[in-house]
Amino acid sequence: MARKVTRAITEHRLIENGDRVMVGLSGGKDSWALMQILDVLRQRAPITFSLVAVTVDSGYEDFRHDVIHEACVARGWEHHVERTSIGAVMDDLLDPRDTPCSLCARFRRGVLYRLASGAGATKIALGHHSDDFIETVLLNLFFAGSLKAMPARLVSDTGRHVVIRPLFLVSEDDARAYAKACQLPIVSCCCSACGDLGLQRQRVKRLIFDLEREHRGVKASMLRALSNVTPSHLLDSRLYPLAEHVAGAPLDPGATRVDIL
Numbered sequence: 001m002a003r004k005v006t007r008a009i010t011e012h013r014l015i016e017n018g019d020r021v022m023v024g025l026s027g028g029k030d031s032w033a034l035m036q037i038l039d040v041l042r043q044r045a046p047i048t049f050s051l052v053a054v055t056v057d058s059g060y061e062d063f064r065h066d067v068i069h070e071a072c073v074a075r076g077w078e079h080h081v082e083r084t085s086i087g088a089v090m091d092d093l094l095d096p097r098d099t100p101c102s103l104c105a106r107f108r109r110g111v112l113y114r115l116a117s118g119a120g121a122t123k124i125a126l127g128h129h130s131d132d133f134i135e136t137v138l139l140n141l142f143f144a145g146s147l148k149a150m151p152a153r154l155v156s157d158t159g160r161h162v163v164i165r166p167l168f169l170v171s172e173d174d175a176r177a178y179a180k181a182c183q184l185p186i187v188s189c190c191c192s193a194c195g196d197l198g199l200q201r202q203r204v205k206r207l208i209f210d211l212e213r214e215h216r217g218v219k220a221s222m223l224r225a226l227s228n229v230t231p232s233h234l235l236d237s238r239l240y241p242l243a244e245h246v247a248g249a250p251l252d253p254g255a256t257r258v259d260i261l
Contacts, residue, residue, distance in 0.1 A: 001178050004169040005037050012152040014164040015123065017047040021164075022121035024112055025053040025079070027068045027187030030127035033175040034167055036182050038125065039077065052119050053079045056108045058086040064187045071185050080119070082111055113161050128165045131172040131205070134222040138204045147234065149226055171219070 009015050015038075023038065025031045035053055042049060053072055057065050065081045072079035086107045112124050128150055137149045154163040167175060179186065211218045231239040 001033075001037060001170055001174055002040060005166050006041060008152060008166050008169050009041070012164075014125075014153055014166050015045075015047070015049050017049070019049040019122045020120050021049060021051050021123045021125050022112065022116055022119055023051060023053045023125045024108070024127065025055050025068060025072070026127075026189060027055065027064070027185070028127070028189070029176045029179040029184075029186055030129055030132075030167065030172070032127075032179040032182070032184040032186070033170070034125060034127040035072075035077065036178070036184060038166065039075070051077065052121065053077055054112060054115055054119070055079070055081045056086070056111045057081055057083045058104060058108065058189065059084055060189065063189065067185050067187055080115070082115060084111060086111075109163075113156065116161055122162065124161055124163045126163060126165050127167055127175070129167045129170050129172050129175050130223050131208075131219070133168055133226060134208065134219055135201055135204050137222065137226070138207070139200060142204070143200055147236075169223075 015021060021038065023031065023035045025035055035051070038051055042051060055065050055068050057063055065083075069079055069081060084107075086104060109124075109126075115121075116124055133149045137147075140146045140148050150165060150168070152165050152168050155161070156163065208219060208222075
């Protein structure tokens with residue numbers, strides 16, 4: 001796992017010398033695995049960077065943020081719990097038929113953005129793994145009419161924050177096994193929709209699971225595809241603006257050629 005995360009960090013410049021990385025620590029297996037491996041790499045790396053874990057409490061009853069905090073203190077990790085009323089706000093905003101996961105994630109990310117400056121964080125690290133990336137591709141393709149996944153490194157619209165996803169080469173199974181091996185306490189978010197098998201993401205997860213069982217290597221192929229894109233073979237004219245011209249009229253021989261990277 002360390003090799004995969006190191007490769008991700010190196011190839012995409014996710015962490016650089018002097019960075020202070022804020023880790024979104026939900027208490028789930030993925031965020032625990034991220035925090036643990038970054039701490040291991042911090043001690044081995046030829047560069048200097050620091051970590052601070054932040055847990056956003058959405059306000060759901062019985063959420064054990066105290067367990068997360070105690071585990072961080074025991075390992076010598078800096079940790080902060082930010083209490084919010086996100087759960088109640090979503091209950092007011094959402095239609096009963098809608099799923100809260102994506103909206104909740106946006107709210108929690110907004111909280112992390114707000115806290116980043118005060119914590120002196122230069123990067124915000126999230127625990128999305130390779131399964132999240134390929135599931136998101138299909139979710140957008142099937143239900144949103146767009147062809148996109150997640151970037152390993154994302155600069156916010158304001159340019160003030162950089163979000164990184166160091167686990168994008170790590171599978172969900174590997175993240176789960178790593179968190180378990182490190183004896184990290186898995187804490188549920190306590191949202192009633194968590195694990196709902198009727199959710200679109202759960203349906204896509206089952207589809208990929210079935211495909212992988214029938215054709216081993218499907219998930220790895222999908223992940224490779226995200227870095228092997230042929231823009232000229234898609235239908236978005238914004239990817240090749242000079243290809244649009246009046247039917248039957250040749251392109252101006254003197255027109256400047258545009259290379260799409």
